[in-house]
Amino acid sequence: MSEITTIEPFTEGFVEALLPELILFTGMLLLILVPNLGKGTFRIPGTQLRLPWLLGGTRFKFSSDPRLPAWIASITLGSAFLNVLYVFSQGLERVLIVSESGKELLLINGFSRIFELIFFGALALAAFSSMNRLQVKGIGSKIPENELYNNRRQADFYILMVTCALGMSVVALAQDLFVLFIGLELASFSTYVLVAFLKESKVGVESGMKYFIVGSVASGVGLYGLSMLYLWAGSLQFSVLAATFAVSGTTALPLIGIGFVLVGFGFKVSAAPFHFAAPDAYAGAMSPVAGVLATASKAMGMLGLVRMLLIVAAPESSDGSAVWLVCLGAMAAVTMTWGNLAALGSDNPKRMLAYSSVAHAGYMLAALTAVGAWNWDAAVAGDASAAAVAVMTALLFHLVVLVAFKLGAFLVLSILESEGGGSRLSSLGGLAKREPLLAVAMFIFMISLAGVPPMAGFLSKLLVIMGIVRVAVGDMGAEISDGGIYALGDHALGLVACLAYGHQLSHFRLLLSSCRRCDVL
């Protein structure tokens, strides 16, 4: 591992280190300014002299172009993505940004950069593909076309996209509870508004509202948990928290704190039973937004959980960490079962994808549990630590490929939606005949979601499950010797592994209906 460079804000190296975020910030400013450029003039008081200052007034042709904000946002997000990619190709430097008083604020390393890739990639794709597709039929009320294509309204939409990306990247970099929460809420609020963006549509507003209310409650509980952690450790720094946890992690305060934090992030990853607003939100939002919720937003939640559970409440630091393993394992099992069961009967493709995304959250939580379970006992650790690394890699891989196929599926739905159909499974019937290209794409996305070899979805799922099984088997020795808690955790793992194989049926239903030919006679 290379050395960590420590720099203070606005000193040398700061701009390079935070270039993607700065690009986003610039893009956001551009999104605010550029659509307002016009022939506006400024009259010097007391004179007849009018100075053109380009803001307001009759707008230029280019600045009133409805596609302009989309272009700016796409280019901004795309260049941020490419920048991160470039940094990767150049060999990553690990940079820690500290405040003047020496508090660690942001850490830039490979892990955070990978998540940034996921966020920026997903949002750039969503932004680019929603360029012409804001018009939505069948979502509630009739909206005049020119209203939707109003350039200012478009600008709002894309500003929210960019702020969402900014918030997520802050979560990825955060080394401090406060920074983490700021990033989280920035991203969350952006998504709440994005979900309810079609204010003329009853469904959209309602779902956005519900999402906001439930999200606020969850965030509130999570924040309460964070404050408990602060109360206990006297610091917001991850490094300090982790060190304190190793010493006195088994006391009630931090454990309850961690439990509440689980609630907050559980909502973000839409784990049961905090997922209820998610299907409504997905179904009410525009498909690209729903796609972002299912991929980038979920990745952010997972990232938060990884930070809180594996870094702060690191399992090897003390026995007390085992307690959240049980919670997480149970949550994972319930989540994947619930999601898959609910997806099985859903008739709305977006709802079905939403439930499937709930189920995916379950798999990822299971993987996280497996990572956490790796070495309670050094004597039996052995191979299992390698397995834990493998599971973590698998988790990341799963998140990355999820962007490809889940977002892809939502984007296919968005095309159908803008044509007026797509709210029912049956409206997908005969797609293969009408839109062969779309149908093929949807086919590939679906079999990948269902985990059919040789698709990426299969590989990622296989890696996750293999890892879980390996950890579970590797810990068998511990179970026999120690019993108790460990056994409970292990059984949860075994159950989880079984469940994960189980219900992939729902995807096939979607698949079938989209491939079914029109029954002509």
Added chain:
Amino acid sequence: MAGTEVTTTVHSEWMQYAPLIILLPMMAFAVILFLGRVFNGHPFWKKNLKEGGLIALPVMGASLILSLLLISEFLKGYSGVEDIFEKIAWVNTGIWNGGSTTESVSFGFGIYVDHVTVMLLFVASFLCLLINVFSIGYMNTDPINDNRNHRFYAEFVLFCSGMLGMVLADSFLWLFIFWEIMGLCSYLLIGFYYERPSAASAAKKAFLTTRIGDVFLMIGLVMLWDLFGSLDYAVVFDTHNIEMVAESSAGTLQWALGLMFIGAVGKSAQFPLHVWLPDAMEGPTPVSALIHAATMVNAGLYLVARMFPFFGAEALHGDLDDLAFIIAAVGGITAVMAAAIAFVQMDLKKVLAYSTMSQLAYIFTGLGCAMYLANTLDWHHDSDAHYIVVVAFGASLFHLFNHAMAKGMLFMASGSVIHEVHHAHHHLHHDDHGDDHHDDDFDAQSMENMGGLASKMPITATAMLVGSASIMGLPLIGGFWSKEGIIANAWRVAQDDPRFLFPAMCVLIGAAMTGFYMSRMWLKTFAGKPNNEVAAHVGPTNIWIKTPLFILTFVTLSSILLAGMGFTHWAADTEYSFLSEKNLIDGILYEMGHAFANSDSFFFILTYVAIFLGAVIGPGIAMALYGGKLADGEDTKPWMRPVIRLSEFVNKRFHFDNTALRESSLAIALENRLYIDEYYDKAMLNIVAGFSTKVAEADTEVIDGTIKAIESGSQSLSSVVRSLTTGSARDYILMVAVGTLIISLLIWGVA
């Protein structure tokens, strides 16, 4: 597991090209199929490439040349070397051995060459090439095959690939894989005219009947794997490994080999799995030749011959004699039964089919006897015993060779006859009525529609004559040398073990029967007067058909040369190499003396009894019944004249009325194939079909029922779960609260 691998890997100049012998036809399969699909009906494809025939031809030629190079190298340089190996690792995997580790296992593909391989490799590649030539003359001149010959050639080359692969494979696993490729191709080829219901059902019958054997073969192979931990020849034939297995489980080994033998019974159409072979005549004639002479039926023999090292192993001395008897007895039963059915067949190709069964049965008897000898005599140390075993085994292999050549020729000759009769019929019919339809009532394969063809088709008649003589075992020609050997060995064993009197009697009687039905076939087809107008108008055949007949006639006639070169010795055992014992002249003289003036009086008498039965009694009766001179003004080649004249003479002198015999219940039973097919059908209908119905019911009720229950169960569960999503934010918050509470409780409870 006794598997310590001892491989003699010899890299030699031509060895590296040996896989091409298999791969070239396999690639040609894809090429012909693809091009045939794309260019179907294109004039160039049709005229210049013969719809793929001329793609297959050079490929089969190349396979033959490579095979010959390999064979010559084996005979020259490596005679005396046990095996030549070229191993390509194919799958490296692990097998879970019940514990926490896996045992690494490698399945490789290698080439195994020994004396048996060499012999069959030559037979297969040589006959495949000739049949290819024949097919071009036969298939491409019949308008019924137009625009689908590419399918024939593609399946043909794949079949050849399967056979060559089976012969060259270095393990029983690969043998089985190629065996099944052949099974598939035989299904496809027999059903080539799938639009005919009879052909389709014949294909199914062949496939299913051989499948019965294959299931047993597979079980046998699994048992063998269990015993040795490998199916590689190098492992299973290793003396040390055999010793280890013999100590603990010689009985199991006998069962394994016995089950494998059932597979061979199916493939080689022996009683009781013989029913598919006569029906398989529904395929085009080149297919019949391919399946019945050159390749597929020999596969079973090859499998049994491959088991020889077990029988010959010192460690298993006397343990496997029961199996050897079973092999010989199955051969004996089939030899007599098939010959008897052949008596009454009117269809030219069916006579040959039954003859094939009968002759293969001879070879099985021969192998069984040789294996008995190897298993009971102390042939590793006693040089006399060694000689006896080697010659017994060699005689069987030699008969395989002679029979393959002769029967290949006979099938092609019969194809030639059928082809021309068909054309003549078509010609007449076309002229008379001016329409192009085939007359469905006319059977071009029936001997009723032939007769006197010796003058019309001299080459074909000669080939048929030589082939028949070889099969009958007429002294000095082809099969005589090997057939006498088999009969003599059967009786030699019978002296040791009275059980063997049964097969020994069978093969002796079978010799007379063979003499009768082969003579009958030839005389009915070629001698006498044309039976009808069609037969009188048959013309000579084309060059593609003539060439292979011509070549094979000479090969069959020259089998004395091979005998003189000590074929029976070096085909069976590498200790004797090519011409190692004596030079050619001495060898021929020795064989002559051995056959006709045996010093042992028992075998001396036996030889003449066999000759008398096979060459005098059998043909004599046939001549008395069916002989006759050609129509007036017709003449044939000088070498066939004496035969026809003799038949005429015998017919005049000894002719008797056989109507009573022909109408006896036995004859009718024989015409109905001893009702075996009917019994099988009934058994199938009652047992298998009934069982299938029950299974189908169980499938719909239990398996589908369970799945449907799971499906509807999860659907209803799904609606329950979804009903919790009420759409009210208040309920959602309630759920969040419940979740928080549960998490707190869990943490409290655990901590």
